[in-house]
Amino acid sequence: MKRRYRTGDQTWVRERNLAIVLNYLWEAGQPVSRAHLVQVSGLNKSTVGSILAQLQSWGLVKDSGMSEPRPGRPGTLIDMNPEVGRLIGAEIGVGFVSAVVTDLKAGVLWRHKIETFEDGEMPATLQDQARVLKQTEDLVHEAIQQATAGETRLFGIGLGVPGLVDHATGTLLFAPNLKWSNVPLRDMWQKCFGVPVVVENEANAAALGEWMLGVGRQVDNFVYLSAGVGLGGGLMINGKLYGGRGGFAGEVGHMTLDPDGPPCNCGSRGCWEVLIGPTAIVQRVRQAVVEGRATNLLALCGGDPEAIRMEHVLQAAEHGEPAVLNTLDEVGRYLGIGIANLINTFNPSLVVLGGVLSLAGPYILPRAQQEVNTRALAVARKGVEITLSAFKFDACVMGGAALILHEILNNPALWQPKPPPAPPFEDHVRFASVL
Ligand SMILES: [Zn+2]
Numbered sequence: 458m459k460r461r462y463r464t465g466d467q468t469w470v471r472e473r474n475l476a477i478v479l480n481y482l483w484e485a486g487q488p489v490s491r492a493h494l495v496q497v498s499g500l501n502k503s504t505v506g507s508i509l510a511q512l513q514s515w516g517l518v519k520d521s522g523m524s525e526p527r528p529g530r531p532g533t534l535i536d537m538n539p540e541v542g543r544l545i546g547a548e549i550g551v552g553f554v555s556a557v558v559t560d561l562k563a564g565v566l567w568r569h570k571i572e573t574f575e576d577g578e579m580p581a582t583l584q585d586q587a588r589v590l591k592q593t594e595d596l597v598h599e600a601i602q603q604a605t606a607g608e609t610r611l612f613g614i615g616l617g618v619p620g621l622v623d624h625a626t627g628t629l630l631f632a633p634n635l636k637w638s639n640v641p642l643r644d645m646w647q648k649c650f651g652v653p654v655v656v657e658n659e660a661n662a663a664a665l666g667e668w669m670l671g672v673g674r675q676v677d678n679f680v681y682l683s684a685g686v687g688l689g690g691g692l693m694i695n696g697k698l699y700g701g702r703g704g705f706a707g708e709v710g711h712m713t714l715d716p717d718g719p720p721c722n723c724g725s726r727g728c729w730e731v732l733i734g735p736t737a738i739v740q741r742v743r744q745a746v747v748e749g750r751a752t753n754l755l756a757l758c759g760g761d762p763e764a765i766r767m768e769h770v771l772q773a774a775e776h777g778e779p780a781v782l783n784t785l786d787e788v789g790r791y792l793g794i795g796i797a798n799l800i801n802t803f804n805p806s807l808v809v810l811g812g813v814l815s816l817a818g819p820y821i822l823p824r825a826q827q828e829v830n831t832r833a834l835a836v837a838r839k840g841v842e843i844t845l846s847a848f849k850f851d852a853c854v855m856g857g858a859a860l861i862l863h864e865i866l867n868n869p870a871l872w873q874p875k876p877p878p879a880p881p882f883e884d885h886v887r888f889a890s891v892l
Pocket residue numbers: 710711721722723724725726728730
């Protein structure tokens with residue numbers, strides 16, 4: 458395919474400068490002076506003044522007090538205006554749907570999560586899909602009511618899904634753990650809600666959220682690992698989400714770590730996610746209970762090994778149950794082996810663990826770190842931090858809000874408020890008759 462270049466006409470220059478000034482305000486995170494913006498952007502004073510006036514007319518920035526008295530005139534401070542509108546982040550997970558409403562600075566104003574399936578039950582039919590979609594849409598309607606109370610503007614909805622997404626159309630192509638394929642979510646939701654919708658793989662959304670709002674701020678190379686029912690990955694490379702040819706990169710949960718391992722929902726076997734995912738952890742602990750190696754756990758789950766859930770596993774780990782600690786140690790081992798592979802491949806500064814892995818951190822991280830220390834190349838692993846997500850189970854919905862915020866920061870001119878509709882025809886007639 459031939460590459461297409463956009464030439465730098467005046468409109469392009471203006472759009473870039475609007476974005477640059479807004480990004481400096483975002484990065485500052487607090488009110489700054491015009492002089493500061495002139496200094497950091499390298500733009501001249503009158504250009505910065507005209508850009509700020511434009512951004513202010515769209516409501517994206519606001520005056521925010523006066524600078525400290527210093528030699529010279531005190532100046533007005535400028536800040537992003539969090540109250541100008543709302544962002545919605547949503548997630549369709551395996552067994553739950555979730556949403557947040559935030560202001561423009563991603564401050565959370567409302568959050569809600571609902572379970573869509575009983576524990577252990579797996580969605581399989583088209584009716585299940587229709588029901589979960591309806592539950593998600595009801596939740597988003599509720600979020601919109603919260604977001605637009607007092608006629609506040611809703612900028613858009615960022616949606617994270619546990620599968621492969623076609624970015625050109627916003628279609629969920631395949632979600633192995635939901636068993637969904639070819640769901641045109643962006644089209645459906647834009648029609649349903651009447652605002653821009655961005656659909657992204659859940660781990661990619663979460664990685665963007667960490668990069669803009671969480672532990673990945675100012676870190677341009679990191680790997681995000683998200684463990685729900687499956688194991689997803691988001692690759693932030695040189696300050697951009699790495700998508701690969703079709704946007705499907707980062708499916709690290711389906712790296713083969715054991716060629717003869719257990720089968721995976723993707724059709725392969727021995728994938729990383731079947732070795733370290735919560736489902737695998739729970740299954741191994743159940744096995745230990747059935748074999749009489751973790752009798753203390755029986756009391757926690759009412760005597761039924763089938764009733765064991767991840768929270769029981771974590772409780773038993775807290776009580777020092779040896780069989781559970783052994784299982785988590787084994788998970789830590791495979792986690793470390795996979796992370797060592799990723800460190801050798803991508804040379805990141807940071808590896809961020811989200812979802813259930815972030816809760817089990819204390820029991821699996823020491824072993825994971827040990828594996829990394831023995832398997833990753835010394836130069837590549839030097840200084841790499843393995844850390845926990847800032848948002849844990851909210852990582853994807855915060856990423857959803859970040860998807861919209863990222864679009865706004867990238868080209869604020871596209872997000873200017875629409876002019877009010879032209880007056881109805883009768884008004885013109887009346888006006889003409891007065892003349
Ligand atoms: Zn797989």
